[in-house]
Amino acid sequence: MTPVPQSVSLRGVEKRFGDTVAVAAVDLEVRPGELMVLVGPSGCGKSTLLRLVAGLEEASAGEVWIGGRCVDDVPPGDRDVAMVFQSYALYPHMTVAQNLGFGLRVRGARRAEIETRVGEVATVLGLSGLLSRRPGQLSGGQRQRVALGRAMVRDPGVFLFDEPLSNLDAGLRLRTRDEIAALHRRLGTTMIFVTHDQVEALSLGERVAVMDRGRVLQVGTPNEIYRSPGDLFVAGFVGSPAINRLTLMRDGGGHLAGGPFRLAGDWPFDDATLAVRPEDLTLNAPHADFEAAVIRVEVLGSEQRVHLDGPDDAAWVARVPPTLRVAAGEGIGVSVAWERAHLFGPDGRRAGSAPRPD
Ligand code: ATP
Numbered sequence: 001m002t003p004v005p006q007s008v009s010l011r012g013v014e015k016r017f018g019d020t021v022a023v024a025a026v027d028l029e030v031r032p033g034e035l036m037v038l039v040g041p042s043g044c045g046k047s048t049l050l051r052l053v054a055g056l057e058e059a060s061a062g063e064v065w066i067g068g069r070c071v072d073d074v075p076p077g078d079r080d081v082a083m084v085f086q087s088y089a090l091y092p093h094m095t096v097a098q099n100l101g102f103g104l105r106v107r108g109a110r111r112a113e114i115e116t117r118v119g120e121v122a123t124v125l126g127l128s129g130l131l132s133r134r135p136g137q138l139s140g141g142q143r144q145r146v147a148l149g150r151a152m153v154r155d156p157g158v159f160l161f162d163e164p165l166s167n168l169d170a171g172l173r174l175r176t177r178d179e180i181a182a183l184h185r186r187l188g189t190t191m192i193f194v195t196h197d198q199v200e201a202l203s204l205g206e207r208v209a210v211m212d213r214g215r216v217l218q219v220g221t222p223n224e225i226y227r228s229p230g231d232l233f234v235a236g237f238v239g240s241p242a243i244n245r246l247t248l249m250r251d252g253g254g255h256l257a258g259g260p261f262r263l264a265g266d267w268p269f270d271d272a273t274l275a276v277r278p279e280d281l282t283l284n285a286p287h288a289d290f291e292a293a294v295i296r297v298e299v300l301g302s303e304q305r306v307h308l309d310g311p312d313d314a315a316w317v318a319r320v321p322p323t324l325r326v327a328a329g330e331g332i333g334v335s336v337a338w339e340r341a342h343l344f345g346p347d348g349r350r351a352g353s354a355p356r357p358d
Pocket residue numbers: 017020021022040041042043044045046047048049196
């Protein structure tokens with residue numbers, strides 16, 4: 001089993017369905033052997049992008065390259081890719097072994113070769129004891145592994161996963177996610193994985209591409225996406241609880257002001273958004289930036305989430321250690337880790353880190 005990992009390159013790719021622009025001028029480079037996750041809200045175009053790579057949709061503009069060749073005129077079966085769908089799409093009347101071998105059989109592979117290959121893949125995926133069962137006699141997780149195995153038997157250069165975990169319950173979802181990560185480490189094959197779940201994206205992706213309304217807004221490692229969002233949408237989409245925000249307006253002195261804050265500087269815009277991660281707030285520290293009322297305390301065991309009334313009219317959340325003594329109804333001093341706070345301009349693009357206020 002030595003698939004050659006392939007690069008995938010999207011160059012100015014656009015897809016329109018009538019008046020709907022599903023994918024708008026996307027440039028994306030997936031490196032050979034990389035696990036890239038496409039994440040974004042429902043309808044942002046991620047499945048369409050994957051289907052364009054697979055050849056199940058034809059681009060309205062732009063080019064798709066796989067392994068250094070333009071595949072725009074190459075049919076899906078000859079693109080060296082294999083796709084795993086959310087719905088598994090297993091044949092119910094066939095055994096696991098027949099399902100696994102189906103792709104090879106239709107390509108005219110010899111029986112002995114099919115048996116060897118199916119045996120290898122079943123061993124890797126822990127399906128050896130289930131080869132004579134039918135899909136109806138398998139658990140959801142086992143079916144998912146058969147779907148995965150069916151993609152693997154062909155040794156594709158690129159695996160494409162379209163929300164393959166969304167039909168699984170929470171526990172199985174986590175285990176299958178680990179299995180896919182382990183499989184990626186073992187095979188070293190290029191994988192593109194689509195999900196709407198930002199936690200899944202950060203946990204699985206070597207790099208993550210965040211999409212919104214047909215566009216790729218940012219591509220980066222999970223840490224880059226989380227710590228250095230280039231865009232307010234990315235900052236808000238990734239992270240739970242969501243990043244805290246406050247609108248700032250330019251005052252007479254050219255400063256950006258909002259609530260208790262006044263940020264000095266020569267700002268090129270009239271309004272901006274200050275954004276601070278919940279873990280970048282400290283409660284009860286010696287030098288508070290503002291005072292807020294505690295609305296509610298969520299005790300999660302490993303941490304507490306403290307819901308605050310403020311700054312100004314904003315509802316902010318602080319993530320604090322479980323040992324901090326804090327109760328609803330009290331007033332509390334809040335300080336901001338300014339070196340990790342972000343400022344976004346009116347166009348939503350990151351304008352820089354927020355300077356410590358005057
Ligand atoms: P989800 O997470 O809900 O699957 P998605 O991010 O994968 O969403 P797509 O399925 O790629 O989004 O759809 C992107 C946009 O294109 C949506 O507005 C959708 O309604 C539209 N669209 C997708 N396929 C078609 C089609 N065959 N005909 C018309 N419109 C389509």
